[in-house]
Amino acid sequence: MSNNAIPKDFLKNVMQNGVGRYVCQLQRITFRFCKSHGSSRFMRDFIENHLLDFTQKHPGVVVYLQPRRHRAPSIVSEYLNGRREVMEMAGKEVGDICKWTEHMRTRSGVQIVNILKNIHTDNPSIQDIWHPFMFKDPELAITKFPSEKFSVNLKTGKTATDLVLEELSADSYENKSKSTIDDK
Amino acid sequence: HNRVIQWSTLARSWWIYDANNQCAFRSAYRLMIYLQGKHKPVYGNGADIGDHVVVINTQHIALRSNFWRTFKHHHHTRYAGGYSRTSAWRVHEMDPTRILERAVHNRLAGIEFRRELMARLHLFPEAEVPENILSNVTGQIQQVQAIPKKLQDYTQEEIDKFPRLFELPADYDTESYKRENRLEPDKHTSMKYRLK
Numbered sequence: 568m569s570n571n572a573i574p575k576d577f578l579k580n581v582m583q584n585g586v587g588r589y590v591c592q593l594q595r596i597t598f599r600f601c602k603s604h605g606s607s608r609f610m611r612d613f614i615e616n617h618l619l620d621f622t623q624k625h626p627g628v629v630v631y632l633q634p635r636r637h638r639a640p641s642i643v644s645e646y647l648n649g650r651r652e653v654m655e656m657a658g659k660e661v662g663d664i665c666k667w668t669e670h671m672r673t674r675s676g677v678q679i680v681n682i683l684k685n686i687h688t689d690n691p692s693i694q695d696i697w698h699p700f701m702f703k704d705p706e707l708a709i710t711k712f713p714s715e716k717f718s719v720n721l722k723t724g725k726t727a728t729d730l731v732l733e734e735l736s737a738d739s740y741e742n743k744s745k746s747t748i749d750d751k
Numbered sequence: 752h753n754r755v756i757q758w759s760t761l762a763r764s765w766w767i768y769d770a771n772n773q774c775a776f777r778s779a780y781r782l783m784i785y786l787q788g789k790h791k792p793v794y795g796n797g798a799d800i801g802d803h804v805v806v807i808n809t810q811h812i813a814l815r816s817n818f819w820r821t822f823k824h825h826h827h828t829r830y831a832g833g834y835s836r837t838s839a840w841r842v843h844e845m846d847p848t849r850i851l852e853r854a855v856h857n858r859l860a861g862i863e864f865r866r867e868l869m870a871r872l873h874l875f876p877e878a879e880v881p882e883n884i885l886s887n888v889t890g891q892i893q894q895v896q897a898i899p900k901k902l903q904d905y906t907q908e909e910i911d912k913f914p915r916l917f918e919l920p921a922d923y924d925t926e927s928y929k930r931e932n933r934l935e936p937d938k939h940t941s942m943k944y945r946l947k
Contacts, residue, residue, distance in 0.1 A: 697792050698759040699889075707890060713807060713878065717891035718769045726899075735914050 575681040584675070590647075592675045595629035596668065597643040602634050606657045610640035613664045621668060628672060642667060646676025760793055764802045765887040767880075769894060770851060771808040774815060777895040779854035782806070785892060786859070786868040799864050803871045804892070805884055810847040810876040814839060824853060841946070848874035 584590055598614060600607040614632065622630050639657040642664075646652075652671065656664055700707070710717065766785055770778055784790055788800040814822060822839040842849050852874055859865040873884060919925075938945075 696756050696760055698756075699762060699764050699791070703890070710891075712767045712885065712888040712891055713769055714891055718894055720894040720897050723897045723899075731916065732914070 573681055574678060575683055577683050578685055578687040579677070580687065591625065591627050591672065592647050593628050593672050594645045594647050595631060596645075596671060597631040597633050598640075599633045599635050599638065599643065600640040601636055601638055604637060604639075607640040609659060609661050609664060610656055612661050617661065617665055621665075625672060642671065644671040644674075646674070648676040650676040650678065652676075761800060763800070764889050765805065765884075766802055766890045766892050767805045767807065767885075767888045768892040769808055770806050771811045771894075772813050772898040773895050775812045775851050775854045776814075778806075778812070779851065779858045781892060781895050782855055782872065783858045786855070786871060787862065787864075799867060801864070801868055801871060803873065803887070805873045805875070805880060805888060806848075806851060807875050807878045807880060809851050809874050812843075812851055814850075819843075824849070844946070847876040 584592070598610065598618070600610040600614070602611075618630070622628075639655060641656055642654045644652050644654075652674075654667055654671070656667070659667070695701075704717075707717075768778070768782060782804050785804050786801045788794050788798075788802065790802075791800060793800065819840045820838055823836045824839070824842050825834070825836050827834045837845075839850055852869075852872070855872055856865070856869060859868055862868065873880075
């Protein structure tokens, strides 16, 4: 838990996107490639055959093409929350490039992190979370401490005094009850 | 809003306890619960969520039977010949808060946060508490035992009304229980250990 090299966060959900209307979070994609180098051959193939389908299907995404001489191909996607993701496409086949662009389109711009808990709720308790003054006498708010009322413990067992008094009173009670029975 | 809930749930409260005529060891058990935070439903083993406890009237604490004479506090200074044993009544005369402090300390044995918890225990011999501490208090811990009624607390009417169980013979000597060689306190010990 104390290792902060791997980014981690609790589960968060942008609950409003898609509930009413859906807003594509991808703002723009830039396809970077070289016009002649061999590593960009799949990228060039993708641009020739598959890119226009993508743009026509998703007119809300701005597409840029950036030829860079002697550099490996890559995709740069920028999102509405301002984040920027770069993905290397060197060595990836045409099908893979298609799938990665689709992946970029469907993402929110949130950073990919280790999820600590795969559950989240905005209402963790219906009974309300405990605080120190729950189930306490509201008179505590106006008492001045130390207070006799809240301090005194009146619980005692039967003391010798109580036993003595009980016996004496019991004797007299028995005498009375015997007399009533005799009368009857 | 959530952080306000967090602050209120994990807040550290201040309690006050009146130790007048209470058993030191039973009180220590009660105070231990509040110091650890075991009175809270959010208690966790490794989480330090205990509360502060202010104890007043430690001067008037009670011990059962002959513990004032027989209960000893042991101390070794870790130097040769540095071992000493002191009776509870001597310790009490020297420092009226020491007995309860020791009792709570021994009760917290085995707990990792013992030092921090003891720092949150505030003991006062009488009911005088500094204002900055007393103003923090928001709750009172109930006393551990009921204070028994002394003979002085009974009114003369109640004494007269109490039924007489038996009559002593006229020639009965009420002082006869006192032994002949019964000495004043502190005289039965050697000169080395007498209080100056």
